[in-house]
Amino acid sequence: MLDKIIDLAGEVYGLEVYDRGGRLDVACPCSPLALIFERTAGGDMFVALRCRAQSEFNGDRTDLHDAYSWLAAAFLRQSGVASSSLIDIDHPASRIAGELDGRYLVPAQSKGPLLSPDDVGLGIAQELLTNLAHLEERAHFTVPFWHPDVENDRYYDSVDPEVKEWSQGIAQVLGSRSSVDDISTFRSGVGWYYYRTADGTIAVIESDDFVDLIETFKVDPEEEIAGINGFLYTGNGIDNFVSHEALALAAQVLDEARLSTTSAPATAASVIPLEDGRHHRRDLSRGPDSSGDRLDRLRSRALPCVGTQSH
Numbered sequence: 001m002l003d004k005i006i007d008l009a010g011e012v013y014g015l016e017v018y019d020r021g022g023r024l025d026v027a028c029p030c031s032p033l034a035l036i037f038e039r040t041a042g043g044d045m046f047v048a049l050r051c052r053a054q055s056e057f058n059g060d061r062t063d064l065h066d067a068y069s070w071l072a073a074a075f076l077r078q079s080g081v082a083s084s085s086l087i088d089i090d091h092p093a094s095r096i097a098g099e100l101d102g103r104y105l106v107p108a109q110s111k112g113p114l115l116s117p118d119d120v121g122l123g124i125a126q127e128l129l130t131n132l133a134h135l136e137e138r139a140h141f142t143v144p145f146w147h148p149d150v151e152n153d154r155y156y157d158s159v160d161p162e163v164k165e166w167s168q169g170i171a172q173v174l175g176s177r178s179s180v181d182d183i184s185t186f187r188s189g190v191g192w193y194y195y196r197t198a199d200g201t202i203a204v205i206e207s208d209d210f211v212d213l214i215e216t217f218k219v220d221p222e223e224e225i226a227g228i229n230g231f232l233y234t235g236n237g238i239d240n241f242v243s244h245e246a247l248a249l250a251a252q253v254l255d256e257a258r259l260s261t262t263s264a265p266a267t268a269a270s271v272i273p274l275e276d277g278r279h280h281r282r283d284l285s286r287g288p289d290s291s292g293d294r295l296d297r298l299r300s301r302a303l304p305c306v307g308t309q310s311h
Contacts, residue, residue: 002037049072052068065102071135074272075131080236098181144209145209
C-alpha cells in the first residue's frame, strides 16, 4: 500500500515523498504540513498530519504551530474527511512554559487513524492527499504566513509596549486562567498579535488574514443542535460538542479584551469545533527511536481521545 501512496502523492498530486522505511512523510516543498503514513505491526496503516513551521521564522514559533494546526483541523472537518485530535509536541530544549515544537493532528472521526491495507484504506489515503493539496493551494495564495518572507519575518517581539498592553487586556479578562508564564507576541511578517496560556487551554490570535481564511471553514448553522450544557455540531458523519462555558469565555474575550486595530470590540464570532485531543509529548520523528516504534506511543496516546474543544 505504501508503494501505491508514493505513486499517488508524486504522480497525481506532485507532492514530495520521503520514504523512511515503513513510513512515508508526504508534503509540499517548504510547507508546514506533512502527512505521515506508517505501517503498523498488524498490517494496517497509521495516518497523522504533522504541523511545524519552517526554521526561517524568528523567535518562538508556538503561534505558527497553533495557527497551522487550527486551519488544517478546521479544513479537514468542514470537508468531511476527519475531526482530528490535536497532539502537542513539546519543545525538547526550551525554557519557555508551553512552547510548542509542532503539533500532530490524528483523525478521530469519522475516518482513521488506522487505514486498512486494501482499496478502502487506499481510498481514504487518496482523500487525505486530495484535501492536503487543496488546503495548500488555498493557504499559499490567501495568507502571508504559510511560507516565510525573509525580508519581513525578522521582527518578532514579545516585550514591545503595545504587545504588553494588548496581552494584559486579555489576561485581565481571563483572570485566574492567566499566569505570568503565558506567551504573547507580535509577529510583523504575518501581521498578528498572539496570546496563549501556559497550559495551552486558551489561545487568541488577532489577524485579519487568519480570520478571513479560517471563517471559510466554519460550521454550517444547520449543524447546530442546542442542548442543556452546550451545542452539538453534527455533519458529514462527525459530531462535536461545545459547552456553554467555552462559548461564554470566548465571547468574554472578544467583547472585553482590547483589540489593537480598533477601539471597538468584536461583536460576533464563528464557531469551529475541534476534537479535545490535546496531549503533550516530544517529537517522535527525532531522537534514537527506531522507525518501527516512532509513532507507537503517539498511537497509544491518541486513540483514547474523546470530547471536543472550541477555538
